[in-house]
Amino acid sequence: MTTIDTVDVSRAEGVARGVSRQARQATLLIDGDIHPSYSVEDIKPYLDQATYDRVKEFGLHAHAESYPRVRNGGGRLDSRAVDQEGTPLAMFQRQLLDEYKERVGILIPMGGHHWGRERDDLAGPMCSALNEFMVHEWLDLEPRFFCTLQVPMEHPKAAVAEIERYRNDKRFVQILMSGHQEAEIGDQKYWPIYEAAADAGLPLGVHHGNDPRGRHGTGYPSYYTHEHIGYAYTLTALALSMITEGVFEEFPKLQVVSIEAGISWATGLQWEMDTTYEMVGREQPRLQARPSEYFRNHFWFTTQPIEEPDNPDDLMESYKLTGVLDRIMFSSDYPHWDFDAPDRSLPTSLTKEQREAILGENACRCYGIDPLTGTRL
């Protein structure tokens, strides 16, 4: 007798082997990487007229070229807001929150990555305006959405003011930082931001961002494929800098979420940091523990784009090898071309406990979300 478990169905068609969609979905589903779009026109109501006029006349200065995405222009074909009836918010609700029964979706606008590095008198107001836009046009209208706070990271004083402004608004769950900042990310220039973040109990959400400075060590990629794979190494550089500069000794409560950068590289990085530290650690008087301990105690990870070993079971083996299995959180990257569906992207071999941890429980711990109500504690 043929059981449903032995029927060969294509993963590419997204059909799970013998497991119903409901069974594969956790009771609590949190999505850690959702990208709303926004424009200068969107934030106009929240900008003063003179600033708006200046931007329109002289343009922006810190906008690095992004790589052409030879895949639907970078988005899901069915998720272009301009093709849809209603607001972008309605599309996100319909295609994501309702479709997959997501309890919480964490929005990550990325204005901080480029607007946040304009001169101080543009960067601060534009980040503030984008935060206000997110409050009024998204968060006030949909309680299932949380958001990532935009801060002018190259202007730490203004960034701290923005953190103080929103630290009691529970809907902002983390602070956007770029992996392509102007100084070393571990540099004391940024420590006021880290101090404020740790004090407010808000993790830094780090997403590969605009890269205005080239790629030291290799030079610029030619292709988006190369750039996209390179997100992992942006976050590797960030972890190395923050750990070696002693950021986590100074701010023991600070947490960092690595978004869209993969996970399996975390093993090699920790192994090499530790063996090398044994040899050259005398140059690191600020460090009180081996580097991997800081890594395991301070970094969290989102899954998308989920790594795909030939044998899907190797994914969980690899997650275990990283030592950060309990810090891995599901993300979809909606509405981008490489969207990972919550019910189909994790390997079928995961246990119920493993699935529920990745799909929701780990994010509850990271962001202080009540697993019963989906609200922030």
Added chain:
Amino acid sequence: MSEIVHGAIDTDVHVEPPSIDALKPYLSGYWLEYIRGARSQLGNVYSPTLPTSARPEAREAGTFPPRDYETLKTQLLDPYSPRAVILNSVSAFSAGWNPYYQAAIARAVNEWMANEMLAKDDRLRASICVALLDPVAAAAEIDRLGSDRRFVQVMLPIRSETPWGNVRWQAIHDACARNNVTMALHAWGQPGATPTVTGYARTHLLDSVSNAQLVAPPQVVSLIVEGVFKRNPGLRVCLQEVGFNWIHALMWRFDKDWKSLWRETPWVTDRPSEYIARNFRATTSPSHIPSWVSSDEIATMARFVNAAEFLTYSSDYPHDHGNDGSERLFEAVGEVGRERIFHENAEAFYDLNLVSAR
């Protein structure tokens, strides 16, 4: 400190000329005047004061890396009886930013290597040093030496101004392929070629770890996506002194992205991991396995990176990577795996022609 394996093919051993004076027979009058006027010295990316630059016995002997054949023989060849050794000089990495000077120094180092090392022992092979700022001059040097089968490889730094697959380097790709020499991407780079956004690595820990974990993987991506192996299907690339415990994470993400993004680079006709398995190898030292990692975890890592097929043994003499766990890795791959890593993989990959090189 890891034990050096006896009787292996050792694919990364460091030697350098004793001083810039040793290169004088191979430099023109112009460069002799230039060097005299500037009081130039040979560069050294491995500062002698760094704990990683020399194993205790090399440090005790006084000079490191070996700067003449007798020292190499005493320190490495006699005690460990390697079947063959690939000698690397990286002093050309530090020959400044004058491309003509780089070319002159690279050529002189190659002549020194041939006369002072390769001529004295049939087991020795070497990497060709080239001008890193002038791909055409580099290709000419590869062509000049390529028919001498003792030169089996071209020495390039893992760090570059432009990714190594870029068309800017095409003359080097082509020269390696037509001369049947391996392209080595070896740890470190030219002065200032740091992996950080500011261009200054602040500590050796960050600087050192970056070679493997941060710089090497994108170089592999670049060589594949830019079609280097479409143009030169037989080109071989050896990743040297940059570890290997990052390669599985790269393959899993690369293969996945390629399924959708192949339209951007349709000349990448095979899965990226297949190019990595076919066209790339990595040397074993440093293995970067800390003592707190369990044997089961090492076995898992060895399986993920396909260690028995992918790695070629290296001592990285005289460098000291501390307790880097390479013995435990060799244990994990079993006897067949060890035979491949110690001998077969290098012999096949490098076309070493061990009977008669000349």
